[in-house]
Each structure stands twice: as structure tokens, then as C-alpha cells.
Amino acid sequence: MAAAGAITVREETWDHRRIVRVIFDLPDKPVNVLTTETMRALGEVLGNLEQEPPSGLVLESAKPGVFIAGADIHEIEKIDAADAAATVAREGRDLLWKLHTIRCPTYAAIDGVALGGGLEAALFCDYRIVSDSPKTRVGLPEVTLGIIPGFGGTQTLPRLIGLQPALDLILTGRQIDGRRAEKLGLADRCVPHDTFQEEVEAFVMRHPKKAAWPRRSPPFFLIRELTCSMARSAVLKKTQGNYPAPLAAIAAVRRGLGRELSEGLRIETEIFSALPQTRECKNLIRTFFQMEKFKKYSIPRLEEMARARGKPAPARACAVIGAGTMGAGIAQHLSACGLGVRLKDIDVKFLQRGIGAAEKIVRGSLARKRIRREEARDILARILPTLDYGPLRSAELVIEAVLEDLPLKRKVFDDLERVTARGVVLATNTSSLPIGKIAEGRPAESQGRYIGLHFFNPVDKMPLVEIVVAPCTSDETLARALEFVKAIKKTPVVVKDRPGFLVNRVLMPYMNESAYLLSEGVRIDHIDRLALKFGMPMGPLHLLDVVGLDVGEKVSHVLHEAYGDRMAPCPLFERLRREGRLGQKNERGFYLYKGGKKQPDHALYDGLPAAPAIAGEDITDRLILTMVNEAARVLSEGVVDDAETVDVGMLLGTGFPPFRGGLLKYADDRGLQSCVDRLYAFSERHGARFAPCDDLVRLAKSGGRFHQETVR
């Protein structure tokens, strides 16, 4: 007996018991998702069984590594009104509710990802059996998309595993593995992946009755209130109130817990229905799709080439030149991705420091149990130091990360030209020097190998890599670099070889402006707080301290030289340099860092005007719109292909708030004319650096937008 498309129903007799296996397998899709159609099919199956229930019902998936990946995000994206949202949620959870009420025990057999709606379906079952496979991940990631679990997750999960752990999973959207799920009580049993089917059968045989529900008695109301209010203030502190979803999730959990499950579900739907149509949700979903797209970024021209000539073999042995912060970080990350890395430096001490830094990161992941002891050992064993170029002979891709000094870099590549094999990609991690200048004067057939791979600090945490394409860079090299960046689980953005590339160039005016604001007397923490309030992960002055004022100075000098006066570093930086303020590294920058705490350095206010009366909105706009203006220039100069690339780059490179959908999406939403008007006003008051660029003015005048249509 088979139901429509997505679901197969198999009746089997296990040891004289009639067991119905409901097997999800969406045709022509790599994963199972709960589309309207799948839900309808499931409803039909459950409806048929209600009259004459079997002695057991098992939900499972035929897709390897996937149980059910969640609801169909495309369908959520289309929701534009509260009643539509309420209908979707109500119908869905009413249907899944039947898994709870049907007069036979129900089992979810999870051997793969079970996220969002997929996990919620399993939560309505009496029992959950999970596998120990590394592919098995369960979680409720809804809040990261600006909504809350809508199929009962906010009600069933706390009743199953308790309030605190449930809030943790719902508010972080964290995904956990099978063993952890068993420990939390989310799963009844974690069994070996290899004998999964046998173990499921054995479990079903041993548990012939429906489970008691709820599994945990609700917490005393004071405890509930206290826990929820603590969670609420933690969320508010972290999100500055910019994200409604986590607050809504807390409300749903708080109001539902302690009531009948059916009543709780009604409350959940009510709260859920206010979310899918919000701009935050739309932007988060849009960002989600953008990220997915850029993770798999491909260039049609290169795809064609690959079809004709075959895909380039992925590099397995790499070399990193320079064991400084960036070099060591890159080496650590490559090794953690399973690649062999030669780390070259000229001095034993530098190498020791570099490997030491890598070791610290690995120990950190080990302490957080993200890797096993053996993996940690292997990651460290794959980073091999060297003082000479001899062992670089077998490297297939080299990344140079020495000091930002052109003659020095050219010297390194002179040596690499001698030692590396012909097809080897020669990449530089420079943030400020032109790739073209590094490749200049080399044999024509070698110049094509040169490319920029600009990583961000700290390398293990920052997901972005700017792939910098110089005029001399060959398509072959670009294709290899692109495959490489994807293989090391970073998101690529392809940029042209112009000073500052994308992220640093757009970010510099923002940091520069924060210094201008300070020199006008605006308080340090006030500037940073407003940036945080806007949604930036770190205030500009704090960021400057973290990056290091010496590093910032170098970059700003390069940008000033390239782009003229609008990028002229604020005179205040000169004073900071004179006072020997380097930032966090010497515990003295805009802030003083003592014992792990930072405090605005009031000494900086000496000689500055008193705090002016300036509206917070003006401060935020000066910080953000100057970035919009620079991004518009980046686009019109063709440094990147489209506005989407700008948005992804700024999001991953600087943490530009995802709920705003991206820097240029923010400008679009706000209205380009309003941006231009504000920029004109600022340029009159504060200087020509604000003058909106021609393309931005033109685009605004024509009523255009940076983004033509929605991403897909």
C-alpha cells in the first residue's frame, strides 16, 4: 500500500505484531522537507490508520543522512499575513497531533538530520530512536530564520526535556548529535548507525505501549517565571532587541508550560502567526538563501570549462608562508579541514609561536568537545614547520602571509617560483597590496597562477574569504581557488584587485567616521553602543582596538593613497599613534583593557570638545551611510559583480546584522533617495567625504534599487 509520492507506507509483521512503517522519501530531492503536499500525504496516511490502528507506527526516512530537514522555507517565505501564518501552523500541528493521539505507540526512527518541523513531528511521537552517526543532528533552528517552532516545538520540547535545556535549544537553534540527544532525554535511545534498522526493531518490540505524557511534570511557576525572565534579559542583551523571534519563543514557552498541551499549542500558534510576515523574518530567510547560494558559489564560465576539461583536483597538500597571526590561523584551519600544511618561516621562534597559536585553538576545540583527542593530535600533526623551501616541493597550493611589505612579498614569490611545480596556485593573503604588483614581471605562463585569498582574523571563526582576481589571474587558477575555498568550508566572494578589495574598503569609512565622531566630542561608549543597537556585532572603536591601531593605520594609508581625500584618516589617529596606543594588544587604545575588562579611556577626551548635542540617529547614519556610499562605488567600479556579493561579504566579513538583510538591502529598504539626502546633508555639515557618489545619486533619482528582485 503506497500513498502519494513523498511517503511510502509499508505494513509488516514483526513478531506477530502489525507494524506500519511510514517512510518519507521526497522524489527528486536530496532531502525530505515538510511541504504542504507531504503534510497532506501524511494526513491521509494517519487518517486511514485511525479507524484500525496497527500495534505500532514507525516514522522513518529512506534518504541516507536525512530524517526530515524541516518545513519548506520557501513556503514560509511566501507567508505575508497573520491569518495565513496561523492557518499553516494550525493545520500542520493538528496533523502531527494525530501522532500523539492515535491509539497505538508511535516511534520516530532518526538516522540523519531532524530539524525544525522534522523534529517537531518526532516530538509528537511516543518514542524517538536516534543513531550515533555524525550526520544525525537534531535541533529547532526556527529562531535563526526569524520565526519560532510552529508545529508544537515550543510546547512539546520543554515537556519532554525540561524548561532550561529546551530554551537553550530553541533560543540558540543549536543542533546536537544523537548521543547528546539521548543524554538530554530528547531521544529515548541512541543506537549504532550500522545496525540502525535492527536496533529500531528491537526497541519497538521492547516498548509495545504508548508512553506516558508529559514525561516531566511542569516546573513550579516561580521557577518558570524566573528562568524565562533570565532568558529574556540574556536575549535582549545579545540582540539589542533587534530580533523578535527569540522573545516570542520565550513567551510561547512561558505561557504554554503548565497548561494542557492542546492549550499550549493554541498559544504557540497565536504567537507564531505574528512572525513570518515581519521584515526581520523575510530578511533572515533571504540571508539564509544567500548564504546557501554563496557557499556553493560557482561561475558559469568556469563550470563550462570544468565540463570540457574536468574539474581541477582539489589541493591536499598546502603551504603557508609566514607563521604570524594570519599564517598560523590559516594553517590551523586548513589542517582542521584535513589538509596537510607546511608552515614556513625564517625564524625558529616565529614558527614556535605560530604552532603554539594553532595548538591553542585546537586545545580550545578539544576542551569544548568539538573534536576528539585523536582528531586534535592529527590536526597538530598535519601542520609541519620548516625553515627552508625544500619540503614545499610537494605543495599543491601556497598561501603567502608574510608582513605587508611589497619587496618582501616579491622575494617570497621569487623563491616560490623556483621551488614549486608548474600548476601550483600561488596565493597571497595580502589585505592591502595589489596582486598585480606581486605578479608583475614574472614569466607570462607563471603570472596566471597568482591570486589573492584574503582570510579574516580569527581565521577559524570568520567564514569569509575574498578571492582577489587580478588581470593576470588565469581562469584555471580562479577555478582552483574557488574549489579550494569551498573545500575548506569558507564562503567565497570574488572581488577585483582594487585596494582594500571589498570588506576592508567598505568598512574603513565606518571606522574612520567613528574617530571623527569622537573628535567632535561624542563619547566612546556612546558611539559603540549605537553601532551595537543598529545590530553590528562590535562597535567601530572597539573593533579598531581589536584589529590593532597599527594595522588599521597601514590599511587606511593604502586606501587614502588609492582613493584620495574621502579616505583620509581622521587626524585623531595621529594622536593615538603618538600616544603609543595600539589597541587590545598593548591594552591601550580607545579603551583601556585591564584584567579582561574594557573601559573607555577618559584621557582621550582631553583636548576634545565637550559632548555635543547630536541625535543618535545622526550618529548611526553617519556610520552606516558612509558604508553604503562606498559600497555603491565598489559596485559601480565593478569590483564585485552585484549587490548580493556586497551584502554577503559585509555580512560574513563584518557581521553586518543579518536581520537587516545586508548593507545594500538596508539601503534599499530605507529608500535610496533618503540615503542620498542624508549624505548631502552630512557633506555640507561635516565635509566632502560624505558626498554621495554619482551612481548612487543616479540610481536614487531613477527610483531604482540595488537589488533587482528577491534572491533565489
Added chain:
Amino acid sequence: MRSEFVSFRREYDIKRAMTQPRLAILGGIRTPFVKSGDAFKDVPAYDLARLAMREALDRTGVRPEQVDEVIFGNVAQPAEAANVARVSALLAGLPIRTPAVTVHRNCASGMESVTTAYDRLLAGHGKLMLAGGTENMSQIPLLYPQSFSEKLVALQRARKLGARLSALATFRPKDFSPRIGLILGLTDPICGLGMGQTAEVLAKKFKISRYEQDVFALKSHQKAVAARARLAEEIMPVITPRLAVTQDIGPRENQSLEALEKLKAVFDRKFGTVTPGNTCPVTDGAAALLVCLEQDVKSFDLPERPLGYLRAYAYAGCPPAQMGIGPVFATVKMLRRASVPMKEIDLFEINEAFACQVLSCLKLFGSANLRKEYGLDGEDLLSEIDPSRLNVNGGAIALGHPVGTSGARLILTLLKEMQRRGAVRGLATLCVGGGQGAALLLEAQ
């Protein structure tokens, strides 16, 4: 002494030996040699080996998947890494499907790895192999007596409190006194002598004075110090956040004869002449070599030509109590096999286990009468070794002797020096605890 050693002449089909392809040594590298208990005391043998393996691969340009088998010598056989070659190979990033074996012929284990690879290649078991040796003598454990482990097992089996207490009561102080693994390993169970004592036997038998031994040791240091830059070509630095070793730590710049003469004999305190100063130190280190048959070299398309070739080799037994003269026995056998007379050899490496042991070998090589006593025939092949062509970059007395590694180190050091000097043929030979010798005939071109 009545001889049981006769002519090796009949043992070989010389014709076949002549037509066999040679073994090409494509390239190699070694870690610095470090006295036990020093910088490498926390770097296990498998870590030293995996560093050398990977470095050898990366420097020659051989890809890990081109290696058909890993054969590594090791004497101490660390308990936590049984078949240390396999453990090291996987840590070095060799493919899982590549088999690995640890070979053990005492001090010749490093050579054994190369000759085993040669034999296996000749037999068609692959085209390219990774050979070498590794030893961490710092980490050779103390062993509890058998009585201790028996009582411990009894204690663990006891369930009830009373039974446990009575099991506990059976322990005696002597059960806790460990046997020192290193000393056990350096003692020959057949003749009951420690290696140092066998050296004393030779010193007396061949009448090598204390002064001769100390002068020899001094020269070893002087040559090794002078050869720092040359030796650096075969050494990879070992760098971790906690240690950095870039060269051998054994050779002493300011070694003086007076200092050597002050040392006391340790193996025979009354009449002995063998001191820690004229003996090789207990040492940690690893070496790796990539080898293939001569005819296959081209197929790997490597950027550099091979370091050199192995033309012939031999192992031979000798009296265990005089294990130090093993090199002479093995060399005669090997030269016979190769039909190459000693005078056609330009450069010599005799491993310096003990100064008196090398000096004994030299005497034996130079004296037909003495050889007759041991039943060694080789008048047509042997001639005296010119001391100025022997161990020109110093030897184990200065550099150290990680027992499982030295054989591979001799090949590496000798071939590099042959290249530098444009020498045609070289002899690498060493004595083997338990009464054996090993001899390799190497060719530069």
C-alpha cells in the same frame, strides 16, 4: 679459537648478483640526533618517525600514495605503539591501504629496512618504498618483575575484602624494584655480556690502548664539529611550541683529550679502557629514505636525481662476545657477493659503537693473520682502510647512536658525502648486538 666460519665463496651465485638491478636511494632526511633524556624525551619514536617520513616525501617530491610499503627499523619496540612503522606511517599521512612493517636486527635495523625493501622490490612487491629507522631510547620503560605482575593480577581477581587484603599482603619490596629496560636491551642473553663488556673483550683481544680509543673519540668530535654545515644538509629541524632542535647535540666543540682521559672505565672498573667518552651515547632520532629499483627511477619523474645506489649487501654472524668485529665478517661476505675488491672503495663508514670496536675492525681488515684466526678468507678482496677516508664527518661517538636508526643514517651520510666528493663507491657497515655485522656497498652513479 676453532673456526666455524669458512669461505663465503660458495654461498653465492655471483653471476646473478652481478646482473641484479641496483636499489636507488631517491632521497632521505633525518631528525637531529639528541642524547636520551634531553629535548626528545617527550617525543615518542613514532612522532620522530612520522616527521622524518613526511619530510622525506615532501623534499623528494614523492606523493604519499606512490609509496607501496613502509619498512622501518626499531629496536625498543615501544609498548604503546606496537608495529611502530604502521603507527608512524598513518600519522605521517600515508594512505590507509599502504602496509607498514617494523623490522628488527638490533643495531642494523635501519639497514635492515633498506635491504628488506630491496629484496621485496626485487621480488616484485611494489615499485617504491619508504625505509628508515626510529628510536627513542629515552622512553624505554622500566619493567616490573614477573612476580609483580603475577601478584597484581591476583589482586585484581580478588573480589572480597579479605581476599584482597591477603593478596595485597603477598607483595614484597623486591617485587617493586624494576628492571631497567635499556640495560636489558643492551645485554646479550647468549654470552651474558653487556655491549660495553663485549667492547672490553675486543680492547683486550686486539690490544687497543685507552689512549688510542680516546684519540679516536676526540677525532670523531672534531670531525663532526667541522662537518656541521655538511650534516645540516641531511637534517630536518624538529620544532614544536615547546622545543626546537635544528642540529645534532652530541658533537662537542671544545672536546679535549684531557677531559676524555679523566673519565673512568665503566664496564670493567678495574682493568677496563672503555669509558663513556669513547663510547657512543644513548640517543633519540629517526631517519627516512625513499627507495626504488634503478630501472623505475624515471617513472616517478622527480625533480632531482637519486642520492645514490645500493649495489650489494650482506649480513654475517660473528661471536656474540665479540660482536664489535661483525663489520669485517659482513664486509668480506658482501665484497665476495659483489666481486668488488676493497681497494675500489673510496669512502668508508663504520658505525662507532665503541672506539675500540672500530679500531679492532681496522686491525682485522689489515691483518691476514688475525683473520685466519677467525677463519675469514678474503685475501683477494681485502686491503687496509685509510683512516682519512673513514667516518669523515665524525661518527656515532660524537653524533649518537639511536640503535634502530643508525643504519639508515650511515647510508644517508655516506651517500651525501660521496656526492660531495665525487666518490664512486662507499662502504657502510656496522656491528650488531648479539654478534652480527652488516655491510652495504653503495655507489654514487
